[in-house]
Amino acid sequence: MQVDALPLAMPHVAHFQRQGIEELYPPQAETVEAGICDGENVMAAIPTASGKTLIAQLAMLTADGPGLYIVPLRALATEKHATFSELPGVDVGIATGDYDSPAAELADHDIVVATSEKVDSAIRNGASWVDDIGCVVVDEVHLLGQADRGPTLEVTLAHLRRLTPGVQLVALSATVANADEIADWLGAKLVESDWRPVDLRTGVADSDAITYDDETSDPLGIDAAELPPDADLDTETTAQLVDDALADGGQSLAFVRSRREAESLAERLRGDADDTSDTTQADREAVADEIETLDGTVTGQRLADCVRDGVAFHHAGLRSGHRALVESAFRKRTLDAICATPTLAAGVNVPARRVVVRDQQRYTGSGTEWLPVLEIHQMCGRAGRPHLDPYGEAILVDTDDPEALAERYLGTDPEAVESKLASEAALRTHVLSIIASGFAETESGILDVLAATFYAHQTPVDDLAGIVAAVIEELIEMGLVVRDSGDNEPTDGNVLAATEIGATVSTQYITPETGVRIVEGLRTAGEMAEPTALTALEIICDTPDMHDTYLGNEERAAIYEYARQHADEFTTAMGDAEDFERWLEAVKTARILAEWSEGATIETLVERYRLGPGDLDSRIERADWLLSAADAVADVLGVSLPAISRVRTQL
DNA sequence: GCCAATATGATTTAGACAGCATGTC
DNA sequence: CTAAATCATATTGGC
Structure with a gap:
């Protein structure tokens, strides 16, 4: 199949030809036959470097409306943004946590490249552009099976399909054992191939x-x-x-x-x-x-x-x-x-x-x-x-x-992709967001929303009922959700709503556990004589959203001593920590960030605390995000902790 | 008795997504 | 509870 036979505008045909693309690779041609240029849902499970990017471009250029390209990594977002920007006359935006292009509203661009979490976040916050999407391309869909981030991807896709019923879905995947199952879930025609442009x-x-x-x-x-x-x-x-x-x-x-x-x-x-x-x-x-x-x-x-x-x-x-x-x-x-x-x-x-x-x-x-x-x-x-x-x-x-x-890895099929949605951690986050964004207000309503997930496609959604019910109780106990009837009868007629804190947790994109830890921390800090930068940092470092920092045996004593000396600045008493080792790790992270905010250089910190330069960068970035979330929570609680904004400006 | 080879024990271990606000010259 | 490679220190051995 020749490029000039495709239903593309002349400048685009010329663009591809300039890149030396005259004829489509066989798997690409198959996606065209499957209707990729006619708005059909298509899933391509093909090897890396066998032309997925062109498949995505064909879909987005021929779609009826702007395209949304979902990637798992920010570095990939940058890469795809650059690639798509070369298309003549196509305006490409990028939306990731670290970078939003000016007016990252989809309506203002022909294509937006975004991470899955960013899309999830936009949906939670009721971004209006979602309705206009003509085509969603999901890169690396097999990541659906990842325990930590897979659930976000499937819930996000379920939301997208519900909010924009006619959207064209294009899924790009590595070769996996059950590509047919994923394609089936998406209502997509499956193109599966081992073909590669290079042997x-x-x-x-x-x-x-x-x-x-x-x-x-x-x-x-x-x-x-x-x-x-x-x-x-x-x-x-x-x-x-x-x-x-x-x-x-x-x-x-x-x-x-x-x-x-x-x-x-x-x-x-x-x-x-x-x-x-x-x-x-x-x-x-x-x-x-x-x-x-x-x-x-x-x-x-x-x-x-x-x-x-x-x-x-x-x-x-x-x-x-x-x-x-x-x-x-x-x-x-x-x-x-x-x-x-x-x-x-x-x-x-x-x-x-x-x-x-x-x-x-x-x-x-x-x-x-x-x-x-x-x-x-x-x-x-x-x-x-x-x-x-x-x-x-x-x-x-x-x-x-x-x-x-050779037996284990070569000539062996990759594993099947299995949904990891049925974990309490994943469901706490997503059930809260469903309630907070008003997508459902009863237990059965939540299950209806979840019925569109990949999990539900693999397993009867009723299997989730028990966990969802338990998770709702947890969220109520955490103070993030309430039943409006006031009696705490878990009958289905009762309407669920997010508390103000619950809504903030959802829009700030922090996990419920982190939200609760911040609330407790801020309350304790409010009673302290003089909360400091370290106080704010200890709170946010002692949450599951901040990654732990390895605490070596030798350092342990030094950090313990540091914790003792600064005990009056911490919201956790040394004897009270549920998991003392984890808390000490949090103290180490807080100490590093405190020193950073006081002007220590990356060179010093990296050597003093034995972590990679990239690890330090990522912790600073997270701290910035979590401090802003803490600021928002403090607003709701009506407590003011000037230390928060002060450290934040110094990061 | 000194230094080196070896044994024993302790330490360390991949990766990386997310918010956001309001007016301004 | 399930590992394995590397690094630090102790022990042994050769002369």
């Missing part, structure tokens, strides 16, 4: 050889006797695989389990660096300089040093600026290899000739577990750059038992 060879390797799926093999020739005695065989094999690809003119991505190992593998690969052309070396120097300009942290310095030798590491402890520099340098072929934690597999588009997965297990809080097949496949899917590489290669390393590894 992908997959295989496993031990120190002797790579064994590909097609039963061919390539020798590696690592002589264990020649290695230094402390060398790790898996690591050496990985290094060899990267070096071989490089000798063949291809870039590599290497996936390992932890941040520390990503960094040490990068250091290891630096040693193999060979000479490059002067222009490439100049580019590397330029990128390294930029990295150093961003901050003077040890992590940044180490990264810059690696980049000078043509390798980089990549993980969530890096600041987003550093990550973006690494990604773009790799895309420009300035770098030979990136050693990464699994962040990179699900993030922005960073394809490479060869992908090496050294580690396939991950610590989960209760021992190590095998990574899901889906995740390994996403890493492998990064192999092969269309038009640049003749083929892609994905190699899993295990020097002990490569056959078992």
